[in-house]
Amino acid sequence: MRGHACVAPPTAAIIPGKDKMTDHSSQHTAVDAAGLPAAGSIRSAPTRRKPRWQQGDLAFVTLSLAPAAVLVSVLVFVPVAYTFGLSFFEQNTLRRNWTFAGLGNFTEIMADPAFWRAFWNGLVYTLGTTLVAGLVGLIVALLLDRPFKGRGLVRALVIFPYIVPTIIVVFVWKFMFSSRGIVNDLLRQIGVTGSGVPWLGDDNYAMLVVILVSAWAWFPFVAITLLAALQNMPDSVYEAATLDGASAFSRFWNLTLPLLAPAFLIIILIRAIWAFRNFEVIWLLTGGGPIGATEVLPILAYREAFGSFRMGHASAIAVTLMLFVTLLALLYFRVGARIRRAMHGT
Amino acid sequence: MKHNHPFRPFALSVALGLTLSFPVAAQDVRTLQIMTEEISPESQAFYQLAADAFEAAKPGVTIEIDFQGNMDEALAVRVAAGNPPDIASMQLERLLTYADLGLLEPATWWFDKYGADVVPLASIPYKGVYWDIPYALTSEMWWYREDLFTAKGIAPPQTWAEFLTAAAAFNDPDNRFYGIAIPAGPGEWTAWHYEVFLWQNGGFVFDTELRPTVDSPESIEALNFLKELYQYSPPESVTWEWWDSIDAFSAEQVALSMYGGRLLVHTARDNPPLAEFTRVLDQPMGVMRAGPLSRKSHAIMANSPELDLAQAFIEYLMQPENLLPFLRTVPVHLTPPFVSYRTSPLYMDDPLIQLHPEDMQIVYDAVEYGRSLGWESPNHPPNNYAGALNASNILPQMVQRVLLNDETPEAATAWAMAEILKLQAEFDAQSAK
Numbered sequence: 001m002r003g004h005a006c007v008a009p010p011t012a013a014i015i016p017g018k019d020k021m022t023d024h025s026s027q028h029t030a031v032d033a034a035g036l037p038a039a040g041s042i043r044s045a046p047t048r049r050k051p052r053w054q055q056g057d058l059a060f061v062t063l064s065l066a067p068a069a070v071l072v073s074v075l076v077f078v079p080v081a082y083t084f085g086l087s088f089f090e091q092n093t094l095r096r097n098w099t100f101a102g103l104g105n106f107t108e109i110m111a112d113p114a115f116w117r118a119f120w121n122g123l124v125y126t127l128g129t130t131l132v133a134g135l136v137g138l139i140v141a142l143l144l145d146r147p148f149k150g151r152g153l154v155r156a157l158v159i160f161p162y163i164v165p166t167i168i169v170v171f172v173w174k175f176m177f178s179s180r181g182i183v184n185d186l187l188r189q190i191g192v193t194g195s196g197v198p199w200l201g202d203d204n205y206a207m208l209v210v211i212l213v214s215a216w217a218w219f220p221f222v223a224i225t226l227l228a229a230l231q232n233m234p235d236s237v238y239e240a241a242t243l244d245g246a247s248a249f250s251r252f253w254n255l256t257l258p259l260l261a262p263a264f265l266i267i268i269l270i271r272a273i274w275a276f277r278n279f280e281v282i283w284l285l286t287g288g289g290p291i292g293a294t295e296v297l298p299i300l301a302y303r304e305a306f307g308s309f310r311m312g313h314a315s316a317i318a319v320t321l322m323l324f325v326t327l328l329a330l331l332y333f334r335v336g337a338r339i340r341r342a343m344h345g346t
Numbered sequence: 347m348k349h350n351h352p353f354r355p356f357a358l359s360v361a362l363g364l365t366l367s368f369p370v371a372a373q374d375v376r377t378l379q380i381m382t383e384e385i386s387p388e389s390q391a392f393y394q395l396a397a398d399a400f401e402a403a404k405p406g407v408t409i410e411i412d413f414q415g416n417m418d419e420a421l422a423v424r425v426a427a428g429n430p431p432d433i434a435s436m437q438l439e440r441l442l443t444y445a446d447l448g449l450l451e452p453a454t455w456w457f458d459k460y461g462a463d464v465v466p467l468a469s470i471p472y473k474g475v476y477w478d479i480p481y482a483l484t485s486e487m488w489w490y491r492e493d494l495f496t497a498k499g500i501a502p503p504q505t506w507a508e509f510l511t512a513a514a515a516f517n518d519p520d521n522r523f524y525g526i527a528i529p530a531g532p533g534e535w536t537a538w539h540y541e542v543f544l545w546q547n548g549g550f551v552f553d554t555e556l557r558p559t560v561d562s563p564e565s566i567e568a569l570n571f572l573k574e575l576y577q578y579s580p581p582e583s584v585t586w587e588w589w590d591s592i593d594a595f596s597a598e599q600v601a602l603s604m605y606g607g608r609l610l611v612h613t614a615r616d617n618p619p620l621a622e623f624t625r626v627l628d629q630p631m632g633v634m635r636a637g638p639l640s641r642k643s644h645a646i647m648a649n650s651p652e653l654d655l656a657q658a659f660i661e662y663l664m665q666p667e668n669l670l671p672f673l674r675t676v677p678v679h680l681t682p683p684f685v686s687y688r689t690s691p692l693y694m695d696d697p698l699i700q701l702h703p704e705d706m707q708i709v710y711d712a713v714e715y716g717r718s719l720g721w722e723s724p725n726h727p728p729n730n731y732a733g734a735l736n737a738s739n740i741l742p743q744m745v746q747r748v749l750l751n752d753e754t755p756e757a758a759t760a761w762a763m764a765e766i767l768k769l770q771a772e773f774d775a776q777s778a779k
Contacts, residue, residue: 090776092447092776093422093425093426094422094425094426094443094444094447094449095447096426096428178582179522179580179581179582180522180582196581196582197581198581198582198584198585200584200585201530201531201582201583201584201585201750202584202750203750203751286532286585287531287532287533288532289531289532289585289746290530290531290532290584290585290746290750291532291743291746291747291750291751292743302419303737303739305422305426306418306419306422306423306426307418307419307737307738307739308734308737308738308769309422309443309734309737310772310776311426
């Protein structure tokens with residue numbers, strides 16, 4: 001069963017010929033397909049007593065926010081600023097000496113093939129996990145949106161990979177891909193290989209396995225989020241399309257996909273941001289090997305800091321990583337804003 | 347509605363913060379922090395018992411034990427955070443790094459008292475000073491399946507050629523049984539298997555001036571031999587690390603596997619019938635006999651605020667009635683660092699040792715020809731590049747290039763030479779600052 005029919009399709013404005021549908025949104029406090037509050041519902045809210053901060057009680061507001069602001073500053077901004085500063089110094093992790101290096105750490109890491117290999121690996125890993133998790137999540141969401149017996153149970157089970165601790169996920173998959181694991185057993189039984197494929201030890205396959213395991217752990221988030229978006233789509237649109245003679249594929253292609261697009265895009269961007277700075281899955285599966293085939297920037301930074309004790313180098317790598325992730329985050333905000341504007345015609 | 351004072355939330359949060367941040371008044375409580383890499387459940391239980399007994403004997407003393415599987419990185423993190431433990435377990439390569447940076451207290455006080463009884467090479471002086479107190483020695487040996495060798499009428503191998511013949515004879519991939527365990531994962535364990543054959547072939551990673559020599563003819567030969575052996579290793583050994591060599595043996599997947607006595611302990615636990623047929627070999631004879639030796643020790647970190655307490659606890663741990671039961675938590679693997687303890691019934695009466703007491707002599711003898719990257723021969727100085735080289739993964743990658751990527755040993759060693767020289771230059775530049 002679909003969700004509230006009174007919730008307007010928020011992206012109707014970006015679907016050609018569907019602008020009229022945006023009219024309904026203004027009367028309800030709604031959450032749209034992208035998980036963003038429908039702007040109309042805020043604009044037309046009944047007149048209320050002004051909150052205290054609008055009444056000029058600035059001291060109250062400042063003091064209320066102060067503890068949280070201090071906490072966030074200490075826990076987030078100070079470490080970031082410290083890392084940023086450290087990237088301009090050479091420092092032995094153990095000795096904690098400070099020798100100014102200017103941009104030396106950055107020029108050194110940029111000249112290091114290991115850095116570019118890790119950067120490239122990070123891109124491949126990010127694209128791979130994002131696409132696989134996105135695609136599988138979309139398919140699962142579409143399946144779970146259809147009524148069938150036991151759907152509630154299946155929905156609960158789908159979330160399972162996302163809530164299992166990473167260490168358990170990794171060890172289970174590691175065993176499954178070992179020569180004694182089920183993957184090689186299956187390949188042997190169908191005669192593809194006799195001795196088994198060294199999945200995690202062969203640089204041709206290791207990244208593929210890392211991507212698959214990460215995507216398996218992450219697709220439930222995509223599926224559940226898209227399912228929520230699907231549940232918010234109005235039946236009336238589909239009923240109208242069916243009356244107009246649209247086929248099932250046509251309804252999926254021309255209605256479902258465009259309506260899901262904003263949520264999907266946001267999820268993909270979030271996933272890309274998370275994936276590019278992922279450490280634990282790769283570290284536990286391959287340690288960055290074989291021969292650096294799955295080494296990504298966080299692993300390289302970790303090795304530099306606590307293996308080679310070059311904290312300055314590690315900080316420069318971390319700062320570069322942070323800048324790239326910040327670019328992705330900016331893209332995320334821009335896309336989010338664009339979607340909001342498109343949805344609400346502002 | 348009651349009007350709250352605007353400062354009330356702030357005042358409450360400040361009050362709460364102050365309450366949480368002021369410790370309860372301490373009554374002469376002294377805390378000793380220990381970080382150790384002895385993480386087997388039995389060893390952990392022993393440490394805890396020892397700590398409890400020590401605390402009971404010294405009221406007001408609390409001992410906190412931090413068990414760490416990845417000691418190198420865990421200790422570095424604590425030192426970097428300005429919160430080092432008072433006592434840390436050491437291996438030679440780690441010790442050289444920390445001693446070099448002035449992060450350790452000398453162990454002269456202990457060697458002055460007990461040094462005469464210490465097994466030779468159990469601790470290596472660096473810059474003329476002993477920095478650590480050895481609590482165990484571990485010789486990495488080859489373990490073999492006596493039942494299989496007997497059934498096939500093959501004598502336990504003693505030379506490189508015999509090793510190769512034996513590995514080939516037992517290799518049966520169709521039945522998923524393999525001749526020998528040769529790890530090729532990305533970690534240090536892979537490098538150890540190369541170093542074994544390098545040393546046996548008369549080669550070294552560094553010469554006596556600490557210049558890299560991994561491109562020597564002896565090294566090329568060792569890599570070629572390793573590759574020959576590797577064809578008889580299970581396919582998944584491409585990712586193997588330390589414990590995989592044990593698992594492969596105890597799961598009856600291989601006929602030969604290198605490890606310390608922990609392999610016997612785990613086999614007895616996981617596959618009891620196999621323990622009786624789990625026998626140890628001398629390292630194979632190349633140009634000479636050589637094998638890896640782990641020196642396990644405690645060191646007191648520099649500027650420990652509890653120096654006297656740390657010394658007292660280490661002395662307490664090293665008493666035979668404490669140390670020998672501790673070593674028996676992983677018998678054969680953890681062997682006594684004192685000559686006088688080696689024959690003690692407190693150690694030798696262990697049932698696993700008594701399975702084949704004659705094997706214990708092979709393990710003890712292996713200490714005599716034991717090497718490590720931090721000290722490759724009696725002619726070498728302690729090598730303070732060893733820790734950085736281990737951390738860099740250059741040697742495992744060199745081996746992987748040969749075993750997995752089919753690069754020639756000449757090409758792989760040329761790459762490794764360039765990388766080691768670069769690493770040394772960076773290390774020297776950093777040390778000079």
